[in-house]
Amino acid sequence: MQAPDPFLQREILGGEFRILDKIGTGGMGSVYRASQPAMSRTVAIKILHPQLALRKDLISRFRREARAMSQLTHPNTVKVFMYGQLEGDNSLYIVMEHLEGQNLSRLVKREGPLSVPRAIAILVQVCGALQEAHEKGIVHRDLKPENIFLCRNGGLQDFPKVLDFGLAKITETEMRPGSIQLTQEGMVFGTPEFMSPEQAQGKILDHRSDIYSLAIILYEALTTKLPFRAQTPMDYLQKHVLEPPIPLDSRVPNLVFPPGLGQVIERALAKQREARFGSALEFAEALRPYAELYSQRLPSQPPSHRASAPTAPPALSQQPAPQPQRRFLELALVAAVFLLMGVALTAVALRYVIR
Numbered sequence: 001m002q003a004p005d006p007f008l009q010r011e012i013l014g015g016e017f018r019i020l021d022k023i024g025t026g027g028m029g030s031v032y033r034a035s036q037p038a039m040s041r042t043v044a045i046k047i048l049h050p051q052l053a054l055r056k057d058l059i060s061r062f063r064r065e066a067r068a069m070s071q072l073t074h075p076n077t078v079k080v081f082m083y084g085q086l087e088g089d090n091s092l093y094i095v096m097e098h099l100e101g102q103n104l105s106r107l108v109k110r111e112g113p114l115s116v117p118r119a120i121a122i123l124v125q126v127c128g129a130l131q132e133a134h135e136k137g138i139v140h141r142d143l144k145p146e147n148i149f150l151c152r153n154g155g156l157q158d159f160p161k162v163l164d165f166g167l168a169k170i171t172e173t174e175m176r177p178g179s180i181q182l183t184q185e186g187m188v189f190g191t192p193e194f195m196s197p198e199q200a201q202g203k204i205l206d207h208r209s210d211i212y213s214l215a216i217i218l219y220e221a222l223t224t225k226l227p228f229r230a231q232t233p234m235d236y237l238q239k240h241v242l243e244p245p246i247p248l249d250s251r252v253p254n255l256v257f258p259p260g261l262g263q264v265i266e267r268a269l270a271k272q273r274e275a276r277f278g279s280a281l282e283f284a285e286a287l288r289p290y291a292e293l294y295s296q297r298l299p300s301q302p303p304s305h306r307a308s309a310p311t312a313p314p315a316l317s318q319q320p321a322p323q324p325q326r327r328f329l330e331l332a333l334v335a336a337v338f339l340l341m342g343v344a345l346t347a348v349a350l351r352y353v354i355r
């Protein structure tokens with residue numbers, strides 16, 4: 001039997017917060033819902049594994065990153081209220097606004113591929129949050145669908161908030177550049193599926209690493225697939241470095257995307273960071289026009305990857321489908337050819353009759 005969580009129902013920080021329940025656990029710790037009676041509000045508290053508080057270097061890195069995080073004010077970045085170390089076991093904690101909704105990973109698992117306008121509307125806002133962080137010298141380093149939370153606080157829908165800015169840096173181990181092996185050994189941070197080639201190689205990162213991860217997130221939201229076929233974390237790392245991504249347009253046979261969107265994603269997924277978009281804003285500007293266009297699933301062929309999805313609500317904001325339209329034109333063309341042939345045959349027949 002699992003030991004009960006020591007934090008549940010506990011009062012912390014001199015009774016200022018009462019931990020109510022656990023929201024989830026990730027690589028670095030757990031996130032709890034807690035009440036703060038003095039402020040009459042509910043907050044979320046991320047408490048990192050107590051072992052992390054045993055290392056002085058990690059504590060100072062945590063303070064540095066948490067301070068930077070709490071200076072971010074973009075509406076699409078989660079608000080950090082306070083941070084520090086708990087009494088007792090000295091665990092590192094971050095108190096932030098409590099979000100209601102679900103993360104992008106859950107949304108895609110439950111609903112299947114998002115429509116192009118819906119996915120892009122989310123991604124463009126995430127780019128805004130990243131732009132502010134990048135301008136302040138903060139690279140996220142662990143962008144993945146679990147760290148993009150879609151709020152529905154106050155009646156909002158699909159309002160993304162980016163979580164865990166810079167937190168991955170805390171546990172990052174020193175790595176020898178170019179060594180994938182060492183990168184895998186230090187795999188307490190980052191997520192192989194969403195890592196940039198330079199991150200997979202343990203190189204020094206800049207904002208363009210986040211742009212690569214964001215492009216993988218968009219690709220997955222649109223297809224529920226990743227741009228590489230890999231079995232193990234090591235496989236993913238190697239493919240990020242060495243293999244070209246599977247083109248968006250051919251990843252799922254019955255999904256059609258607006259022409260050009262695949263190329264925008266491909267540019268963000270360039271192996272060389274110099275070839276990617278220069279900023280998150282630039283990436284957002286390249287994506288924005290596609291928010292007005294649409295993707296369409298052919299009704300006759302339900303995508304195989306959605307077999308496990310319980311219900312398949314139609315993608316939002318879809319407009320008239322391109323495929324049936326094209327098919328209509330083809331039919332009209334065939335009908336016109338038959339009509340002309342008919343007219344020609346009648347004319348020939350009439351000429352014979354007249355003769």
Ligand SMILES: Nc1ncnc2c1ncn2[C@@H]1O[C@H](COP(=O)(O)OP(=O)(O)OP(=O)(O)O)[C@@H](O)[C@H]1O
Pocket residue numbers: 023024025026027028029030031044078096097098099100102103142146147149163164
């Ligand atoms: N402020 C918040 N409000 C509501 N839910 C949150 C909040 N912060 C995190 N969560 C949710 O809590 C869960 C656990 O988050 P956590 O960050 O510990 O794990 P993770 O994102 O899966 O992995 P990682 O440790 O790499 O970030 C996730 O489902 C996340 O979406």
Ligand SMILES: [Mg+2]
Pocket residue numbers: 026146147163164
């Ligand atoms: Mg997280």
